[in-house]
């Protein structure tokens with residue numbers, strides 16, 4: 001199927017600022033294919049981001065967009081969604097933005113189950129500021145601030161989202177490009193807070209330090225470590241050592257926040 | 273019957289020479305010419321769209337019709 005990328009790119013904005021081979025461009029294309037598949041209306045679609053290379057994404061897309069402050073995208077998006085519940089609200093940003101400075105906003109948006117979709121691009125690093133380690137940097141890996149290897153255990157972002165109460169959680173990768181739009185479509189269609197963690201590549205600040213000779217090696221690593229959830233059911237814990245699960249990891253139906261809040265308003269208006 | 277070849281459009285000003293399309297084209301249709309990609313062997317193209325799908329930069333499009 002041919003997708004209409006041109007329709008969704010803000011005129012005159014390409015080429016984008018991302019480095020050669022940066023996976024954020026692959027994710028953005030997946031998001032556009034999802035918008036195209038769902039035939040969303042530009043005036044009823046909003047993308048809200050924080051700060052970082054990943055958070056530059058809304059600047060390129062021709063719909064309603066908000067580029068906010070570091071880690072705070074969920075707070076701005078919550079305000080927007082409550083004022084305009086009929087809109088499709090997409091949050092996007094990086095692992096640093098979403099799990100370090102924005103970790104608290106992230107878990108509480110999950111807990112509330114507000115109807116929006118969070119695309120979190122996990123390239124294991126603070127790309128924009130030169131490669132400091134993030135809460136998603138794997139133990140032992142190198143960053144500018146952990147030149148001898150990261151001593152910290154890293155977050156499993158998808159598990160964090162499930163634990164915090166998100167009602168749809170999926171994981172994809174920049175290597176599995178064809179799957180991205182399918183996961184994003186499902187996430188957008190889900191009523192409630194949906195999270196799509198996308199394992200991504202930052203050749204410039206992460207790959208270089210961690211002995212990846214090229215972006216192709218980084219892509220091949222994403223391929224090697226990924227196991228679709230269905231396939232994992234038939235594998236032993238030993239076989240799953242060092243692997244990450246991909247696909248739809250969790251799904252449930254729970255009351256949605258805007259609807260619950262509308263009921264509070266109704267109760268308040270009758271005075272009890 | 274003669275095979276109808278696609279038109280592979282390369283938008284040179286967007287291409288950042290990352291090699292992704294060259295590497296993941298299953299039939300090795302593409303090659304690097306300096307810092308940008310170019311078509312080396314159009315006859316081998318199966319119109320699988322892998323290059324267009326994977327390019328992070330919107331720099332390569334396969335027109336199959």
Ligand SMILES: Cc1ncc(C[n+]2csc(CCOP(=O)(O)OP(=O)(O)O)c2C)c(N)n1
Pocket residue numbers: 051052053054055070093094095096097098101121123125126127128129134202
């Ligand atoms: C309040 C505040 N603190 C710190 C920064 C510096 N800063 C900008 S982007 C960034 C990290 C971005 O990392 P991530 O969200 O993973 O995005 P990436 O660049 O890796 O895509 C930091 C720490 C800032 N802009 N604002």
Ligand code: SF4
Pocket residue numbers: 017018019021022023024053054123127128201202203204205
């Ligand atoms: S620094 Fe890393 S995350 Fe930022 S644009 Fe470059 S490759 Fe992408």
Ligand code: SF4
Pocket residue numbers: 280296297298299300301302316317318319320321322323324334
């Ligand atoms: S469409 Fe497929 S076969 Fe043709 S150039 Fe692209 S990747 Fe290669």
Ligand code: SF4
Pocket residue numbers: 021286287288289290291292293294308309326327328329330331332
């Ligand atoms: S994938 Fe895109 S940017 Fe990279 S070399 Fe090919 S056409 Fe150029």
Ligand SMILES: [Mg+2]
Pocket residue numbers: 094095096121122123124125126127134
């Ligand atoms: Mg990052």
